[in-house]
Amino acid sequence: MSPPSKTGSKKKTGSKKTKASRKRSASRGSTGGGGPRGGKKAPRRSLAGRVFRLGLMLAGLGIGLLVPWMLWLNHVVTAEFEGRKWDLPSRVYARPLSLYEGQALSPEFLRQELLAAAYVKSDSADREGSWSGGGGRYEIHRRGFRFEDGIQQPLKFRLELDNGIVTRLTSPAGGGDLGLIRLDPAEIASIYPLHDEDRTLVSMEEVPELLVTGLQAVEDRSFKHHYGVDPRGIARAAWVNLREGGTVQGGSTLTQQLVKNYYLSNVQSLPRKINEALMALLLEWHYSKAEILEAYLNEVFLGQQGNHAIHGFARGSQYYFGAPLNQVQAHQIALLVGIVKGASLYNPRRNPERALERRNQVLAVFGETGLLTAAEVKTLQSLPLDVTPTPSISGNRYPAFVDLVRDQLQRDYRESDLRNAGLRIFTTLAPAEQAAAEEAVTGGLDELASAGLPPDLQGAIVLADVDSGEVRAVVGDRNPARKGFNRALNARRQVGSVIKPIVYLLALEHPEHYSWLSMIEDEPITLRQADGTLWSPSNYDNRSHGEVSLLEAMTRSYNQATVRLGMNIGLTEFTGKLAQLGIEQDIPSVPATLLGAVELTPMEVTQVYQSLAAGGFSVPLRAVTAVQTAQGDALNRYPLRLRPLERRDAVAVLNYGMTRVIAEGTARALPGLLRQDVIIAGKTGTTNERRDSWFVGYTRDRLAVAWVGLDDNRPAGVTGSNAALRVWARLFRQLPMLPVSLDMPEGAYWTWVERDRALLSASGCPGAEQMPFVEGSAPVDASPCKVRESDNETSFWRKWFDRD
Amino acid sequence: MIAIKAQLLKGLTARLSMSRFALAWFSTRGFLQARASSGRVLSPLIAVTLLSACASQPPAPIEERELEERVRTPAREASAGVQVYPLKNPAVAELTAQASQAEADGDLSQAAILLERAMRIQPRDPELLQQMAEVQLQRSEYSQAISFATRSHDIGPRVGELCARNWHTMSVAYERLGEVSEANLAQSRSQQCMVTRPTGL
DSSP: OOOOOHHHHHHHHHHHHHHHHHHHHHHHHHHHHHTGGGSSOOOOOOHHHHHHHHHHHHHHHHHHHHHHHHHHHHHHHHHHHHHOOOOBOEEEEOOOOEEETTOBOOHHHHHHHHHHTTOEEOSSOOSTTEEEEETTEEEEEEOOEEETTEEEOOEEEEEEEETTEEEEEEOTTOSSBOSEEEOOOOEEEEEOOTTOEEEOOOOGGGSOHHHHHHHHHHHOTTTTTOSSOOHHHHHHHHHHHHHHTSOOSOSSOHHHHHHHHHHOOSOOOHHHHHHHHHHHHHHHHHSOHHHHHHHHHHHOEEEEETTEEEESHHHHHHHHHSSOGGGOOHHHHHHHHHHTTOTTTTOTTTOHHHHHHHHHHHHHHHHHTTSSOHHHHHHHHTSOOOOOSSOSSOSOOOHHHHHHHHHHHTTTSOHHHHHHBOOEEEEOOOHHHHHHHHHHHHHHHHHHHHTTSOTTOEEEEEEEETTTOBEEEEEOSSSTTOOSOOHHHHOOEEOGGGGHHHHHHHHHTOTTTOOTTOEEEESOOOEEOTTSOEEOOOOTTSOOOEEEEHHHHHHTTOHHHHHHHHHHHOHHHHHHHHHHTTOOSOOOOSGGGGGTOSEEOHHHHHHHHHHHHTTSEEOOOBSEEEEEOTTSOEEEEOOOOOEEOSOHHHHHHHHHHHHHHHHHSTTTTHHHHHTSOOOOEEEEEEOGGGOEEEEEEEOSSEEEEEEEEOTTOOOOOOOIIIIIHHHHHHHHTTSOOOOOOOOOOTTEEEEEEETTTTEEOOTTSTTEEEEEEETTOSOSSBOHHHHHHHHHHHHHHHHHHTTO | OHHHHHHHHHTOOOOOOOSSOHHHHHHHHHHHHHHHTSSTTHHHHHHHHHHTTTSSSOOOOOOHHHHIIIIIHHHHHHTTTOOOOOOOOHHHHHHHHHHHHHHHTTOHHHHHHHHHHHHHHOTTOHHHHHHHHHHHHHTTOHHHHHHHHHHHHHHSOSSHHHHHHHHHHHHHHHHHTTOHHHHHHHHHHHHHTTTOOOSOO
16 A cells, blocks of 8 residues: 555654643543542442543543544644645656658657557557557557647547658548647656655546546445545445445545545554544545545555556556546546555456456446446446556656756756656657667677677667757666666766877868878877876787878777877867867876777767767757646756857868778778668777777767776777677667768868879879868879869860950 | 645746856746746846946847848848758748747747757758747847857858858847957858858858
């Protein structure tokens, strides 16, 4: 039953006090009663006198006892009832799925989204929250929902998918195509009060008539008339139960039941029964029937989900049917009313036969009392329970993402408000993408283990929308449902080569010195570190490669060239850039940081690359877009806010280089793993002795960072391309992919060059390819082929001008 | 019961962090005030005073009429003939139409919410980004107006009417921020939208 909450413990101390005061008043009462006669010597007592005196004494005792006791109970009843704050858990919602023609959507994604939003598959999608169809043609009946930009009505619509694209959206009622449809969002988590009561408040107007009348018919027929206790009801219940040979009706009034739930522990004893009756009388004295009934509807205990007690019919209806209370049908109402008698005994998921029997009993009572006709009762009794197989309200299935939600909200809200104030929290989670990310980590790590890597490898993924910085998925453990250490947010690991592109970004920001075709020496280099020791980095293949272009140095991830370049540019510029890109912690200004000897979390790496993937527009990563009160009033919005970086031309040119990492560099394996050839930008990262494997990669609209390693930081045999890259590919294989945009902003442009000799070239010339350059950084000298062509061009123009 | 529910709200206090820069603060603040429909005049005024501390007089917020006169009309007139019309997704068109309606009704918060939804569908639509810039301008969110107009310019055609609207928006926003030289530069850039072919396309 309902767990002993704060109120429960208060109650215990309360009744102790009462016992003490009762003792005091009792002794006072006896002296008061016996006092006046005490002085006289008593004559021989007659029997009548004795009885009279005893009666008087008892009356005095009774009054002396009862009056303060009643006053105390009165205080308890009113103070608690009026001061009662319902602690409401906050509800956390996923981003709503928007549907429109031309949208990329696979049948699997649609299925995942509908599942997450507790849509039930049915034959005809007649009811809100149900869907039907398959094979590319679906009917979906979306529920009404209150969004931050207005209330959205329920709607039944048709959806056609072809080849992973939404091809048509129509209304079955006829009429034109529908432009944009937004489903109601999946409820992905709740943040519960400390006493773990789960409840959604409902007001009398929102409760179906049949529930209100039916509840009275079954539990308390004379509720409208009695004063809190109902002797006739007790008698009738006893008679009915005797006749039926079992407890069909209870004798307690609704008021008594409420009192029991509200104020008293669950121990069955006579004094408790008396207390209950007295408090019921007092409650009725002070409050209207409507107030008492509404409190009952919200208080009644209806089930237990893990640690959370389900209270009230509104939450009960969500829990058992996945539907709001105003949408449940008569036979479901009867089930809810039946469950009141014993939530565990009649649990329709665990004890379906018993629950069905109880429901049909309740339906019969509905018939006897004239709430339903005999024919209706008969039809309804033949229906199944219509309970969703698993609770459609989430038992916090996405612990890693919810950690991020809490992180973001804790800047603006107190913990107690999150737990008790019934906030509606709108987040950016995409359930289908989260499912894909979970599969990628779990399945990917299993695959790596079977390929000979340690079986206890751990992994993490952060997946974000490139332009908005909205986080779509977070996985922080190879078992994503496990609550605990969240590696995506909290594992600080050396990042290795994943940091190198920042060195090249800085170079490209100096077009007077560097372009992708500038040469740098990849030769042994020795630097003095802060502690005075010497440091000579070697390359991954233990070779030096001589003079190489910056492009080759980055795509092949050469350490010696990168360190030399970074030292030429300056360490302070490097650490300053990281700060600019959103790294808040202090980065040590030592040469080794150029090769990623710096510990960052996957989340932080994602933040750094968000700015780059978005073409130099930095956005703080967000998990929450808006917060509303329980009533739907706006409290906070976390809108999209852009911060343009200064050298966006260099960022665009860098993005080209990162696409070459995949086309010709260390991540060459990726296109094969994806089984698709889309332009993707990315960078691998490996740390010393193969402890960490990183891959950061982005398409036009999705950015993901994957990390793989061992929790105790032992060497794990992983490299960027043998582990994290595979996990990343496993995720993106399930996502629609758009090619990275390589359009250049102002200040950068594409031109034809001959890469090997770093010369300007032209289309059709030998070895010519297009490459972007920041203005002022492109080669000056032209290849002979290009020169010839310019000559032709000049002569053409000369001819044209010199015509006459 | 109603009274009990009302108490819930009282207990709930959103702590607004002042630590971040003033603009972030005003965005939330302005939104809450607009909802409460009191002190509506106050917040943009304070915002402007804070933001343009050097300017002698706090300028009034940008109104639709001014936006029309200083951003949209000059851009339209000057660009006749040099026009670029991008294709529009119908879902995005539906949302931008609703946003324009909200903007016309003076509900700028709602307009911003709708445009943000449209951007989730088509994040790199220069037209959409410019519309957001203009809404931010009217909300006195000058730095965000500049950011969105910059983004629109970066990925937009950099020629014709849209280009002119980008630079006019930046010019007005810089002017309100008291950055005169930036404002003048943006103004002169708006002239070039009709002559120069952009590089890098």
